[in-house]
Amino acid sequence: MNVLSVSDFSLTIKNKNILKDVCLNVAPGQIVGLAGESGSGKSMTALSILNLLPSYSKRTGKIFFKDSCISDFSDKEMCRIRGDKISLIFQEPLAALNPLKTIQSQVAEPLLIHKNYTKREANQVAADTLHRVGLPKHLLHRDVYPHEISGGQQQRVLIAKGFVAKPNLIIADEPTTSLDVTTQAGILKLLEDLVKSEGVSLLLITHDLAVLSQCAHRVAIMKSGEIVEEGETEEVFRQRKSQYTRKLLDSVNYSPANKSNPSGKLLLSVDNISSSYVSSESLFANKQAKFQVLNNVTLKIFEREILGVVGESGSGKSTLVKTILGVHKYENGSIILQNKKIDASKYIDSETRSLMQVVFQDPYGSFNPRHKIRRLVAEPFHLVKGVFTKKDINDRVDIALREVGLSSDDAKRYIHEFSGGQRQRIAIARALIIKPKLIILDEAVSALDVSIKAQILDLLAELAQRHALSYLFVSHDLSVVQNVSNRVIVMQKGTVVEEGTASEILSSPKADYTKKLVKAIPKIPVSWLSGG
Amino acid sequence: MKIPLAFIIGCILSFLFLVMTIVSLFWIPHEVEKLNILERLKGPSYQYFLGTDHFGRDIFSMLMVGGQTSITVALIAVAVGMIFGIPLGLLAAASRQSIWDDLIMRSNDLIFAFPSLVIAILITAVFGPSAINAIIAIGIFNVPVFARVTRGAALSIWTLDFILSARIAGKGSLRISVEHILPNILSLLIVQGSIQFSLGILAEAGLSYVGLGVQPPTPSWGRMLADSQTMISFAPNLALFPGITIILAVLGLNLLGDGARDLLDPRLQDKIR
Numbered sequence: 001m002n003v004l005s006v007s008d009f010s011l012t013i014k015n016k017n018i019l020k021d022v023c024l025n026v027a028p029g030q031i032v033g034l035a036g037e038s039g040s041g042k043s044m045t046a047l048s049i050l051n052l053l054p055s056y057s058k059r060t061g062k063i064f065f066k067d068s069c070i071s072d073f074s075d076k077e078m079c080r081i082r083g084d085k086i087s088l089i090f091q092e093p094l095a096a097l098n099p100l101k102t103i104q105s106q107v108a109e110p111l112l113i114h115k116n117y118t119k120r121e122a123n124q125v126a127a128d129t130l131h132r133v134g135l136p137k138h139l140l141h142r143d144v145y146p147h148e149i150s151g152g153q154q155q156r157v158l159i160a161k162g163f164v165a166k167p168n169l170i171i172a173d174e175p176t177t178s179l180d181v182t183t184q185a186g187i188l189k190l191l192e193d194l195v196k197s198e199g200v201s202l203l204l205i206t207h208d209l210a211v212l213s214q215c216a217h218r219v220a221i222m223k224s225g226e227i228v229e230e231g232e233t234e235e236v237f238r239q240r241k242s243q244y245t246r247k248l249l250d251s252v253n254y255s256p257a258n259k260s261n262p263s264g265k266l267l268l269s270v271d272n273i274s275s276s277y278v279s280s281e282s283l284f285a286n287k288q289a290k291f292q293v294l295n296n297v298t299l300k301i302f303e304r305e306i307l308g309v310v311g312e313s314g315s316g317k318s319t320l321v322k323t324i325l326g327v328h329k330y331e332n333g334s335i336i337l338q339n340k341k342i343d344a345s346k347y348i349d350s351e352t353r354s355l356m357q358v359v360f361q362d363p364y365g366s367f368n369p370r371h372k373i374r375r376l377v378a379e380p381f382h383l384v385k386g387v388f389t390k391k392d393i394n395d396r397v398d399i400a401l402r403e404v405g406l407s408s409d410d411a412k413r414y415i416h417e418f419s420g421g422q423r424q425r426i427a428i429a430r431a432l433i434i435k436p437k438l439i440i441l442d443e444a445v446s447a448l449d450v451s452i453k454a455q456i457l458d459l460l461a462e463l464a465q466r467h468a469l470s471y472l473f474v475s476h477d478l479s480v481v482q483n484v485s486n487r488v489i490v491m492q493k494g495t496v497v498e499e500g501t502a503s504e505i506l507s508s509p510k511a512d513y514t515k516k517l518v519k520a521i522p523k524i525p526v527s528w529l530s531g532g
Numbered sequence: 533m534k535i536p537l538a539f540i541i542g543c544i545l546s547f548l549f550l551v552m553t554i555v556s557l558f559w560i561p562h563e564v565e566k567l568n569i570l571e572r573l574k575g576p577s578y579q580y581f582l583g584t585d586h587f588g589r590d591i592f593s594m595l596m597v598g599g600q601t602s603i604t605v606a607l608i609a610v611a612v613g614m615i616f617g618i619p620l621g622l623l624a625a626a627s628r629q630s631i632w633d634d635l636i637m638r639s640n641d642l643i644f645a646f647p648s649l650v651i652a653i654l655i656t657a658v659f660g661p662s663a664i665n666a667i668i669a670i671g672i673f674n675v676p677v678f679a680r681v682t683r684g685a686a687l688s689i690w691t692l693d694f695i696l697s698a699r700i701a702g703k704g705s706l707r708i709s710v711e712h713i714l715p716n717i718l719s720l721l722i723v724q725g726s727i728q729f730s731l732g733i734l735a736e737a738g739l740s741y742v743g744l745g746v747q748p749p750t751p752s753w754g755r756m757l758a759d760s761q762t763m764i765s766f767a768p769n770l771a772l773f774p775g776i777t778i779i780l781a782v783l784g785l786n787l788l789g790d791g792a793r794d795l796l797d798p799r800l801q802d803k804i805r
Contacts, residue, residue: 327699350702358700360693368694370715376694382701430697 001066003028003169003201004049004086009061009071011041011048011225018044019225021061024203026169031195031202033212033233035248036222037449042205045222046171049203050088051078066168084114087162091174093154097146103157104130104142110165126164133160133190152183156190163194170194171203176211180312180476185520188215207449209252210479210522213237221245237528251454252524255483256461262305262486267437267470268324268356270299272333275316275323293319294330295494301438306464306471308485308502310478310517316494317474321442324472325358338437354383357431361443363423367415373426374411377401380434400429404459421452425459432463440472445480457484479521482506490514539791545784553603556596564593565749576769583769585759591770594751595777601663601745601752602781606732608667610725613674618721620675621682622713625690626705637683640676648673649738656744663746670735674728681724685717719793726789730782737778753778 004026011019019041026032036042047053049063051073063071070081082088087110090096097106107129108122117125127140133156139149146154155175162170172191176184192215195202204216212219213233220230221244228242240246275294293316301307311317322328324335326342335342340352357380360366367376377397381388388396398408404425415423424444431439441460445453461484464471475481481488482502490498490505490513497511509515561581568588576583582591624636652669659665689695690713698708739745740754748755753774760770 322696325696325700327696348702353700353702356700358697360697362693366693366697368712368716379698379703380701382703 001028002026002064003066004203005064006045006049007062007064009045009048009059009063011044011053012058013054014056017225018057019048022225022227024220024227024230026201026203028168028201029195029199030218031192031204031216033216033219034203034205034222035207035209035212035219037207037248037451039224040222041225042207042222043173044225046088046173046203046205049171050082050086051075052082080114083110083167084165085167086169086171087165087167089155089158089162089170089172089175091177093151093158093178094146096158097154099146101145102142103139103144103146103149106146107157107161107164110161114165126160129160129164130157133157133163134186135160150183152179152186155179155183155187159187159190159194163198163200166198167200169201169203171205173205174207175204177206177208181478181522182312182516182520184211184522188522191215208522209237209248209450210524213524213528214522221248234528237524248450249524249529251450254450254454254457254480256457262302262470265303266300267303267305267338268299268301268472269336270297270320270324270333271336272296272298273323273330273335274332275319275328275330277319293494294323296333297491297494297496298333299489299496299499301470301472303437303470304464304468305487306473306485308481308488309472309474309491310476310481310488311491312476312517314493315491317476317491318442319494320491321358321440321472321474324440325356326353350383350385354380354434355436356438356440357434357436358440358442359424359427359431359444361446363420363427363447366427367423369415371414372411373401373413373415376415377411377426377430377433379430384434396433397429400433401426403432403463404429421448421456424448424452424456428456428459428463432467435467436469438470438472440474442474443476444473446475446477453480460484478506478517479523490517536791536794538787539795542784542787542789542791545780546788549599549781549784550603552596553599556593556600560590560593560596562590562593564589564597564751582773583767585756585770586763586767589751591756591773594756595753595774598751598753598756598774599777599781601740601750602733602736605663605667605670605736605745606729609670609674609732609735610729612667612671613678613728614721614725617675617678618682618714621679622686622709624679624683625686625713626709628687628690633683636679640679643672643676648735652735652739652744653742656739661744661747663750666736666739666745669739670732674732677728678721678724681720682717685720686713689713689716723789723793726785726792729789730785733778733781733785 002025004024006022006024009019009022022045034042034045048059051070059071061071062069065081065085070078073081097103104123104126108126111117111122111125112119123142130140135153135156139153146157175191176187179187188211191202194200204212206212216233218231219233219236220227221236221242222228223244228244229236236245237249240249273294274292274296277291277293297320299307309317309320319328323330324342326344326348329344337352337355342348342352374394374397377400378393381393397411401408401410406422406425418426445456448456460471463469473481473485482505485502488500488502488505489496490511492513498505498509498514505514506518509518571584571588572586574580574584580590584590620636624633627633648669651672652666655665655669695708695712698712703711736745737754737757740752741758743758745754746752756774757771760767764771
C-alpha cells in the first residue's frame with residue numbers, strides 16, 4: 001500500500017487555479033522527486049498534503065495517507081499527523097529554526113508533542129538523532145543555538161527534527177537549494193541513507209533535475225499546477241514523453257551554440273592582489289578586526305574571452321568583483337585595465353570606468369524601484385557626460401532594450417512590473433548601453449529558473465559575439481560555468497587554487513578542492529541524456 | 533485603485549482643520565480680542581456655536597485662530613528638523629563607520645539626552661516666552677529624530693546592488709544620496725514628518741499650557757485648556773472643545789501620513805489596487 005496517494009487533487013485560491021488534477025503516489029521506502037520551475041505549484045502540493053493552506057482556498061480531490069483520507073481531516077486531527085506521521089523539511093534552514101531555542105530542544109519538540117516522552121528522554125533521543133545526521137561531537141551538547149552552526153549543519157538539524165519522531169513520510173521542500181555544492185552532496189547522501197536504513201518514504205521537491213537523477217526512484221514533473229509527466233526516474237529522463245520535460249532537460253545540459261574566440265590581446269590583468277575587510281573604523285570600536293578576503297589573486301582576461309570564476313560561498317568571489325570594479329580597496333598588487341590602473345582608494349577616471357559594467361545576481365535588488373526603466377538603463381551615461389544628446393541617449397536605450405528582447409515601450413514602466421528573467425535582461429541592457437569591453441556577471445543567472453537561465457545565457461553568448469565583449473563569469477555553479485567559459489579559475493578561501501580550460505578542470509582536476517567540487521556536482525548520467 | 537478608509541478619514545480631518553485655519557485669517561464669527569463680560573460663560577447656542585469663555589469670547593472663533601498658531605509653530609518646527617536632520621542623516625549614512633558618522637550621531641544623542649520640555653523652559657527662561665522660541669525649542673528636537681530615521685533607512689538602501697551599480701557608473705556619494713537614497717526613503721520621511729507635525733501641535737499646546745508659548749491675547753489651544761481648568765466643574769465645554777480639537781487634528785495628521793506612505797510607494801501600489 002502506498003504511504004501517500006494524491007488523487008485528482010485540485011486547488012483554487014481566490015479564483016486562481018493553483019493545482020489541477022494532481023496525482024501522486026509514494027510507496028514505502030521510496031524517494032519520489034517532484035520537479036518544476038518556480039511557480040509550478042511544487043510547494044503548494046507539499047502544503048496541501050499537510051493541509052496547511054490558507055482558509056479561503058478551495059480544494060477538490062482526495063489525499064490518502066496509508067488508508068485514511070487526510071484531506072477530510074479536521075485541523076485537530078491533522079495536528080496528530082503533522083510532525084508525527086508526516087514531517088516537512090524547509091528550504092531556508094536559518095528561517096525554519098527558532099533562533100532563541102537550542103537545536104536540541106527544537107529537535108526534541110516533536111517527541112514531546114506526539115510521543116509522551118519526558119523531557120530527559122526526549123533530549124536524549126534528540127542528541128542521538130543529531131549524532132545520526134552527522135553533527136560533529138562538540139555540537140551535541142545541550143546549549144548550542146542555530147546561529148552557532150553552519151548552513152549545512154542547520155539543514156542537518158532540520159532533517160533531524162523531521163526525522164526524530166520516525167515518521168512514515170518526509171516531505172523535503174528544496175532542502176539543498178540554499179547550500180553549496182559540496183554541502184549539498186552530503187545532505188543528499190544523508191537523506192538517501194535515512195530512507196534506506198529506516199524505511200521512511202521521501203517526497204523530494206526540487207527544481208534541480210540533476211539532483212533527482214541521482215537519488216529519486218520515481219519523478220513527477222510539474223508545470224503550472226499540473227503534473228505533465230510521472231514515472232521511473234530513468235524512464236522519464238530517457239524517454240521524455242512530454243515536450244516540457246524535453247525542454248527542461250535541454251536547458252539543463254545547455255551550452256551556447258558558438259563560443260567566442262579570444263584574441264591574444266590582454267584586456268584586464270589582476271596581479272597578486274590581496275584585500276581585506278576591516279570590521280569597523282568607528283571612533284568607539286574597541287578593536288579593529290581584519291578579515292583577509294583575497295590572498296594574492298592573479299588572473300588575466302583577454303579580449304573577447306569568457307573567463308569563469310567558480311567558488312563556494314565565502315570564497316571571495318564577490319569581493320574580487322568589487323575590487324576589479326574599483327569600489328573596494330586592495331592592499332598590494334595591481335589591477336590594470338587597458339593600461340590604466342584601477343584602485344578604489346584613488347580617483348578612477350570615467351573613461352576607464354566606462355570600459356566595464358556589471359550584472360548582479362539579485363534581479364530584485366539591482367534596480368532603484370523609484371525610477372522608470374529609461375532612467376535605470378541610462379545610468380551608465382553618467383560616465384560619458386556631455387558626449388551624447390538627450391535624443392541619442394533615448395535612442396540608445398531603445399536599441400539596447402530591443403537588443404535584449406524587450407520592447408522600447410518598456411522604458412516607460414517601473415521595475416516591479418517585470419519578472420526575474422526580464423529584470424536580468426534589463427540589467428544586461430544597462431551593462432551594454434555604453435558599449436563596454438568587459439562585463440562582469442556576478443552570479444547573473446543563479447537566481448533564474450533553468451529554462452530562463454538558458455535563454456539568458458543564449459542572449460549573453462550572442463551579445464558577446466556581436467559586440468566583441470569579454471565576460472568575467474562568476475558563479476558557484478561549475479556546470480554552468482564550464483559550458484560558457486573559455487577558461488575557468490577555481491577559488492577557495494580567497495586564493496586561486498586552480499586555473500585551466502573548462503574541460504581540463506572537469507575531466508582532470510588537479511587541486512584537492514577542485515576534485516571535491518567536481519565530484520560533488522550532481523550530474524545526470526550521460527547515457528540518459530543521449531536519449532533512446 | 534482602492535484608497536484605504538483610514539487615509540480618507542485622515543484627509544477629511546486634516547482638510548477641515550486646514551480650512552478652518554485659513555478661513556480664520558479672513559473671517560471669524562466673533563472678535564477674539566474684545567471682552568464682552570455680559571455674554572460670559574454662555575453654553576452652545578445659535579449665536580455662539582460652542583459657547584463663550586469667562587471673558588465672553590466665542591470659543592469657536594478662538595479655536596479657529598488658535599489653529600494658526602498650532603500650524604505655524606508645528607510646520608516650521610518640522611521644516612527645521614527636516615532641513616537639518618535629513619542632510620545630516622544622509623551624510624552619516626554615506627560616511628558610515630567613519631568619524632563623521634560618529635560625530636553626527638553622537639551629537640544627536642546629546643540632544644536626545646535632554647527632555648525637550650526642560651530645554652524649552654530653559655530657552656524661554658533665557659529669551660522670554662514667545663512663538664518663535666517655541667518653534668526653536670520644538671525644532672531642535674526634531675533634528676535628531678529626522679537624522680536618525682534618515683540614517684537608519686539610508687544604511688539599508690546603501691547595501692543594495694543598485695547603489696553599487698551607481699558607484700560603478702562613477703557617481704559620487706552626494707549624487708547617490710540625492711538620486712537613489714532620498715527617493716527610496718522619502719515615504720518614510722513623510723510619515724515621520726506627519727508624526728512630528730502632530731507631535732509639534734501637541735508640544736505647542738503643552739508649552740502654551742504652562743505659559744511658555746504664544747502670549748495673550750493671541751489665542752492658542754494649550755492656553756485655552758489651561759484657562760478652563762479652574763472652571764471645569766461648571767463650564768466643562770471650555771475644556772472639552774479645545775481638547776477634542778487637538779485630538780482630531782493629531783489623529784487626522786497621523787492617518788494622513790500613514791496613508792500617504794502607502795500611496796507613494798510604487799511597490800505597495802500593487803497590493804492596494
